[in-house]
Amino acid sequence: xxxxxxxxxxxxxxxxxxxxxxxxxxxxxxxxxxxxxxxxxxxxxxxxxxxxxxxxxxxxxxxxxxxxxxxxxxxxxxxxxxxxxxxxxxxxxxxxxxxxxxxxxxxxxxxxxxxxxxxxxxxxxxxxxxxxxxxxxxxxxxxxxxxxxxxxxxxxxxxxxxxxxxxxxxxxxxxxxxxxxxxxxxxxxxxxxxxxxxxxxxxxxxxxxxxxxxxxxxxxxxxxx
Numbered sequence: 001x002x003x004x005x006x007x008x009x010x011x012x013x014x015x016x017x018x019x020x021x022x023x024x025x026x027x028x029x030x031x032x033x034x035x036x037x038x039x040x041x042x043x044x045x046x047x048x049x050x051x052x053x054x055x056x057x058x059x060x061x062x063x064x065x066x067x068x069x070x071x072x073x074x075x076x077x078x079x080x081x082x083x084x085x086x087x088x089x090x091x092x093x094x095x096x097x098x099x100x101x102x103x104x105x106x107x108x109x110x111x112x113x114x115x116x117x118x119x120x121x122x123x124x125x126x127x128x129x130x131x132x133x134x135x136x137x138x139x140x141x142x143x144x145x146x147x148x149x150x151x152x153x154x155x156x157x158x159x160x161x162x163x164x165x166x167x168x169x170x171x172x173x174x175x176x177x178x179x180x181x182x183x184x185x186x187x188x189x190x191x192x193x194x195x196x197x198x199x200x201x202x203x204x205x206x207x208x209x210x211x212x213x214x215x216x217x218x219x220x221x222x223x224x225x
Contacts, residue, residue: 003027003031005031005038008027008028008031008032008035008038009038009041011024011028012028012038012041012042012045013045015042016042016045016046100154100155101138101152101153101154101155102152102155103150103151103152103196103197103200104128104132104134104150104151104152104153104196105196105200106195106196106200106201106202108128108129108130108132109126109127109151109195109196110127110128110129111124111126111195111202112124112125112127113125113170113215113218114211114212115211115212115214115218116211116212116213116214117172117218117219117222118214118219120174120176121172121173121174121175121176121222122172122173122174122175122193122204122205122211123170123171123172123218123222124170124171124172124173124195124204125169125170125171126151126169126170126195127169128151133154134151134152134153135151135152135153136149136150136151136152136171138197140197140198141187141190142198145189145190145191145192145207146192146194146198147190147192147193148195148196148198149173149193149194149195149196149204150195150196150201151195170218173205175190175193175205178190191206192205192206192207193205193206
């Protein structure tokens with residue numbers, strides 16, 4: 001039966017409230033199947049469209065919330081990862097600068113004013129001719145009594161060190177004190193002292209070797225230090 005939308009619109013409130021006759025219900029339901037406009041009006045009266053809209057809004061808000069959380073987590077992960085990378089790089093550079101050293105070659109070392117102070121200590125002047133920074137951090141002994149004092153430098157080239165040593169570039173070796181310490185440890189005394197590493201060094205002192213007496217100026221400097 002072909003019933004106009006106006007009639008159905010009049011019947012929809014009764015149909016929605018369930019107070020229309022069975023014949024009217026059947027007519028309305030038949031029309032709603034065929035007419036999308038009236039069906040949409042019925043859904044609106046029933047609140048279905050509002051529910052769908054509310055559900056869609058809630059879903060969208062949930063998606064936005066999760067996206068913001070994931071974006072925040074990704075940002076923090078990026079910050080943490082960057083911090084770790086920078087820390088590793090800084091540690092690696094520090095390790096290289098602090099622990100990875102190479103000996104100063106003997107050809108770059110110039111020893112002068114090698115002499116002996118009145119208290120028995122040996123004093124000498126060291127000039128590193130390539131002008132690169134160095135420091136003393138490597139001391140070694142051999143079973144036959146050789147003692148090696150090795151100037152070293154980081155593999156990362158630094159600026160020349162100024163004011164290093166007792167008086168800029170003067171250094172001292174106390175053979176008696178070193179031997180006394182070795183005796184306490186049950187080690188044999190040293191017989192020769194070298195500046196540099198084994199196989200590439202300069203002889204500073206050997207048992208029975210007579211060194212010239214230090215100058216009065218050096219004596220005064222040492223006493224005043």
